Amino acid sequence: MTEQQHIFKKIELVGDRVLRLAAVELCNEIIENRYKATEIIDYLGSNKVFGLIARMKKLDAHKDDPEVKGKSRQLANAYEYSIGKLYYEDKEKAIAAAKEDLAHFYENQDQYYVKKD
Numbered sequence: 001m002t003e004q005q006h007i008f009k010k011i012e013l014v015g016d017r018v019l020r021l022a023a024v025e026l027c028n029e030i031i032e033n034r035y036k037a038t039e040i041i042d043y044l045g046s047n048k049v050f051g052l053i054a055r056m057k058k059l060d061a062h063k064d065d066p067e068v069k070g071k072s073r074q075l076a077n078a079y080e081y082s083i084g085k086l087y088y089e090d091k092e093k094a095i096a097a098a099k100e101d102l103a104h105f106y107e108n109q110d111q112y113y114v115k116k117d
Contacts, residue, residue, distance in 0.1 A: 015084025022098035050076035
């Protein structure tokens with residue numbers, strides 16, 4: 001792994017943690033049924049959701065991403081990286097942005113999935 005790839009993975013992991021924290025905070029605000037909260041947190045904190053959000057934001061795979069598992073995974077990593085990079089600049093803004101993105105996804109899931117007729 002090159003130095004650039006190592007730096008990318010470090011920032012991407014920070015972004016992943018911020019997004020999972022935002023999912024928990026969001027879930028505490030909107031979920032009334034505490035028994036379903038863990039399912040929703042797991043779903044909102046999944047690579048599938050991160051990939052869908054990245055696709056909606058029109059992000060491209062990052063050039064230093066060492067992953068080769070698929071386009072959705074690379075998009076998820078790019079989104080995590082963007083949140084991680086924002087976290088290093090402004091922690092409050094990063095958490096707020098992550099929470100806002102996850103809330104938008106949760107409330108408008110039908111817009112994120114491609115409809116097949």
